[in-house]
């Protein structure tokens with residue numbers, strides 16, 4: 320039956336993929352913004368990214384375990400399937416590996432498959448201008464753009480200058496994804 324009340328009430332599920340960048344500790348801002356906009360949220364971190372966040376606080380806020388490694392065969396899936404994915408913050412490393420099709424972390428595995436599954440995905444890189452100057456980075460962003468990935472507008476900060484956390488717009492992920500999710504069949 321299509322008119323079951325719990326199906327009607329089901330919220331879209333957002334995966335937030337967190338990489339090992341200085342601003343990662345503020346991911347609670349995106350979780351709060353997403354929940355206020357009626358998303359349910361699960362967090363996946365890269366293995367390095369796990370050390371950058373307050374895991375207890377994030378799990379308490381989302382109500383789901385943080386995933387950073389593959390489950391064992393036969394274990395239940397800890398998160399529902401994603402309706403959309405926000406990669407925030409995205410590192411130089413993960414952006415380049417994702418664009419190249421490398422899948423050696425759970426986070427990259429999810430991202431590499433998301434393209435083929437048609438899951439709307441936004442990436443908010445947080446890199447410095449020295450990293451951004453590397454030719455591979457520009458090519459990676461170009462490839463991701465061609466894949467339909469929505470790319471945030473953060474302008475790289477100067478290296479060794481403390482970063483630009485104050486102008487990193489976490490909520491841009493929702494601004495990019497919301498129209499894509501509402502237009503899906």
Ligand SMILES: Cc1cc2nc3c(=O)[nH]c(=O)nc-3n(C[C@H](O)[C@H](O)[C@H](O)COP(=O)(O)O)c2cc1C
Pocket residue numbers: 337338339340341342365366367368409410411412413414424445446447450
């Ligand atoms: C304190 C600290 C801050 C970092 N900040 C950034 C950053 O803002 N952007 C970035 O691309 N890499 C940053 N790095 C380097 C990444 O952590 C490193 O490239 C790592 O391999 C990324 O792994 P991941 O992409 O699997 O998360 C930082 C490293 C440290 C120790």
